[in-house]
Amino acid sequence: MNKYTLAVLVRNQFGVLNRVTSMFRRRQFNISALTVSETESSDFSRITVVFEGEEIYKQQLVNQLYKLPDVDSIKEFNVENSISCELLLIKMRNDPETREDIRAAANAFGAVTVDYSKDSLMFRLTDDSIKIDDFINLMRDYKILEICRTGSVSLEKGSTTIRQTINF
Numbered sequence: 001m002n003k004y005t006l007a008v009l010v011r012n013q014f015g016v017l018n019r020v021t022s023m024f025r026r027r028q029f030n031i032s033a034l035t036v037s038e039t040e041s042s043d044f045s046r047i048t049v050v051f052e053g054e055e056i057y058k059q060q061l062v063n064q065l066y067k068l069p070d071v072d073s074i075k076e077f078n079v080e081n082s083i084s085c086e087l088l089l090i091k092m093r094n095d096p097e098t099r100e101d102i103r104a105a106a107n108a109f110g111a112v113t114v115d116y117s118k119d120s121l122m123f124r125l126t127d128d129s130i131k132i133d134d135f136i137n138l139m140r141d142y143k144i145l146e147i148c149r150t151g152s153v154s155l156e157k158g159s160t161t162i163r164q165t166i167n168f
Helices: 016-026 055-066 099-109 129-139
Strands: 002-011 030-038 044-053 071-077 082-093 112-116 120-127 144-149 153-156
Touching: 002 016, 002 055, 016 030, 016 044, 016 055, 044 055, 055 071, 071 153, 082 129, 099 112, 099 120, 099 129, 120 129, 129 144
Parallel strands: none
Antiparallel strands: 002 044, 002 071, 030 044, 082 120, 082 144, 082 153, 112 120
16 A cells, blocks of 8 residues: 555635545545644645555545535645655653663754653654654653654645645
8 A cells, every 4th residue: 555645725614624534534545644724824724634545546535525615726745746744742751760861862863852850851853754753663662651743744845835736
């Protein structure tokens, strides 16, 4: 199965997220990451969906999404044409015997300490999904107390925007 990232520009209306995600559910795609936010205009929201499936079914999904009245445009992203990143907050147990190893690993990955207490350390890391996965896997050697992770956000490289994508 292939992994896809789609950005769907929608009119900022009540229920539009449900209508878009229902398309994925009805076609039995498993969504692995989902982010939604207003765009530079409060009239529109951008839904970024990361999911797995077969190419033929993905194209059918895109065609069906375009039939929704609130969908303005859709853009597929890949590593060649876009920049993608995620945000991770990770809370670790602050044990004196592992503290320096944890901080050294966090520094190596570029994670920023955002909270420090007697019992815990919290780091923030913004990077691509693979680096975040690698950092989490490294931290599994220590005591992870809690993880919170956003979905992927993506923008196309260059001056092209999602609004310039042709609606089929």
